[in-house]
Amino acid sequence: xxxxxxxxxxxxxxxxxxxxxxxxxxxxxxxxxxxxxxxxxxxxxxxxxxxxxxxxxxxxxxxxxxxxxxxxxxxxxxxxxxxxxxxxxxxxxxxxxxxxxxxxxxxxxxxxxxxxxxxxxxxxxxxxxxxxxxxxxxxxxxxxxxxxxxxxxxxxxxxxxxxxxxxxxxxxxxxxxxxxxxxxxxxxxxxxxxxxxxxxxxxxxxxxxxxxxxxxxxxxxxxxxxxxxxxxxxxxxxxxxxxxxxxxxxxxxxxxxxxxxxxxxxxxxxxxxxxxxxxxxxxxxxxxxxxxxxxxxxxxxxxxxxxxxxxxxxxxxxxxxxxxxxxxxxxxxxxxxxxxxxxxxxxxxxxxxxxxxxxx
Numbered sequence: 001x002x003x004x005x006x007x008x009x010x011x012x013x014x015x016x017x018x019x020x021x022x023x024x025x026x027x028x029x030x031x032x033x034x035x036x037x038x039x040x041x042x043x044x045x046x047x048x049x050x051x052x053x054x055x056x057x058x059x060x061x062x063x064x065x066x067x068x069x070x071x072x073x074x075x076x077x078x079x080x081x082x083x084x085x086x087x088x089x090x091x092x093x094x095x096x097x098x099x100x101x102x103x104x105x106x107x108x109x110x111x112x113x114x115x116x117x118x119x120x121x122x123x124x125x126x127x128x129x130x131x132x133x134x135x136x137x138x139x140x141x142x143x144x145x146x147x148x149x150x151x152x153x154x155x156x157x158x159x160x161x162x163x164x165x166x167x168x169x170x171x172x173x174x175x176x177x178x179x180x181x182x183x184x185x186x187x188x189x190x191x192x193x194x195x196x197x198x199x200x201x202x203x204x205x206x207x208x209x210x211x212x213x214x215x216x217x218x219x220x221x222x223x224x225x226x227x228x229x230x231x232x233x234x235x236x237x238x239x240x241x242x243x244x245x246x247x248x249x250x251x252x253x254x255x256x257x258x259x260x261x262x263x264x265x266x267x268x269x270x271x272x273x274x275x276x277x278x279x280x281x282x283x284x285x286x287x288x289x290x291x292x293x294x295x296x297x298x299x300x301x302x303x304x305x306x307x308x309x310x311x312x313x314x315x316x317x318x319x320x321x322x323x324x325x326x327x328x329x330x331x332x333x334x335x336x337x338x339x340x341x342x343x344x345x346x347x348x349x350x351x352x353x354x355x356x357x358x359x360x
Contacts, residue, residue, distance in 0.1 A: 032338035036328035037291055038275060038345040040319050045271040047307060049204060049264040053195025055215070055247070057256040059161055059187040064179045065091065066154045071174050078167050082159045082185070089157040089170075089182055096152040103145040110138035163187040191247040191254050193225060195262050196240040204266050205230045211245050212263040215254070223247055223254075227264075271306065272315040278327045279305070279313060288319060289326040295338045298326065 069091035076088045114134040120126025159165075166184035170176060193213060197205065205227060213223040225247035234241040245262070247254065280287045285302055292299045306314030319325070324341065326333065333339065 032296060032340045033329065033332055034340040034342050035326050035330075035333060036344045037324050037326050037339075037341040038278075038343065040272055040274055040315070040321055040323040040325060041345075042270045042321055043273050044268055045273060045307060045309070045314055046268045047266045049197055049201050049266060051195040051197050051243075051262045051264075053193050053260050053262055055254055055256055055258045055260055056192040056194055057186045057188055058190040058192060058246075059163065060184065060256065061160070062184050063088065063157055063159075063182045065089070065157055065176050065182065066178060067091065067096075067151060068177050069093075069095075069155060069175070071170055071172050071176060074168065074172055076165050076183075078165060078183075081162070081164050084159055084161050086159045087156045088159055088165065091155040091157070091176070093152055093155045096148065096155055100145070100148040100152050103141065103148040106141040107138070107145050110134065110141040114138045157182060159185055161185070161187055162189070186256065188249055188252055188254065188256070191249045191256070192228070193245040193247055193260055193262060194242065195245075195260070196235075196238075196242050197264075199234045199239050199241050201264075201266075202230075202234070202241060204264065205241070205243055210265060212265070213245075213247055214261045214263075215258045217255075217258055218253070272319060272321060273309075273312045274315055274319070274325060275327050276308070276311055276313050278325050279303075280330055288315075289330055289333060290319070291324040291326065291339065291341060296341055298333050298335050298337050298339060300335050 071089055072092045073090040074088070075090060076082055076086070082088065114131070114137075117126050117131040117134040121128060121131050163185045164187075166186060168183040169181050170183075176182065193211075207227055207229070209227045211225050211227060213225055214221070215223070225245045227243060228246045229244045231242040274288065278288050280289065280300075286305055287300045288303050290299045290301045291297070301318050303318030304316040306316045308314070326339070327344065
């Protein structure tokens with residue numbers, strides 16, 4: 001079946017057909033290239049100081065004997081908690097017990113001599129010099145007894161604080177010398193975090209300031225701590241300052257030596273942020289494609305960047321809240337080109353872009 005052109009139809013028939021066909025009006029920007037856009041918005045942004053460091057035990061020492069001797073008993077289990085004052089090693093005390101008994105006998109004899117000399121002096125038979133000499137000998141013998149008692153007590157190696165006993169380095173029967181390593185004792189109830197920050201942040205490092213710590217051993221878990229102490233002097237060569245913080249470890253899962261990432265919260269403000277993919281670097285400068293005018297044309301705007309967070313960037317200057325910017329497709333766009341905006345931030349498609357800049 002052949003279709004006849006409208007010109008060959010009768011005028012009345014042609015007018016009837018034209019009155020039925022609707023006239024479709026397209027927007028001015030309908031022929032522009034499609035591009036993903038978002039509105040510039042404000043959102044809370046925390047300014048943080050970031051650093052890396054290592055965990056340390058609250059207290060950690062290597063126990064060493066103060067006297068030489070043969071280990072007679074091992075009084076603890078490796079890896080088990082011990083209380084302060086608990087005896088961990090008992091050395092052979094036979095020699096020092098004999099010395100103690102000898103010193104105690106001398107004290108008893110000297111005490112008897114002193115009492116006799118004092119009694120004779122009261123009766124007018126003895127002399128003051130004899131009494132004083134016996135008193136001096138008594139004091140010397142008492143000092144020798146105290147020394148023997150101290151040596152005897154030091155044949156027992158005790159825990160100086162509550163902690164967890166490590167792996168012992170000696171066995172019963174071993175002969176150990178003064179200062180020889182026996183076992184490590186560690187207090188992990190509270191961890192210390194040592195890290196360094198640039199000296200320009202010195203004013204922000206206040207005692208008890210909160211910090212957040214992440215360790216690779218616990219992925220996705222953020223631990224809360226606080227600054228404990230700041231070094232009194234900065235490193236003159238590296239221009240940084242050492243900081244120590246404390247971190248609770250009630251469950252005992254943290255261990256000394258773990259690598260830690262530290263964040264110190266300085267302030268929290270509402271800042272202009274945009275998606276990171278909206279940034280167009282050109283040399284050492286950074287630009288953003290802003291949509292302007294009723295025809296939705298592209299305008300290159302230089303911006304000053306602030307802090308970076310995963311996926312977003314703070315804008316210090318160059319944009320205003322509510323501006324429409326391009327987040328994808330920048331390689332196909334040039335300044336002055338119209339686009340078909342595709343909003344990807346859930347906003348309405350009926351945008352109110354900024355007016356185009358007047359040409360000078």
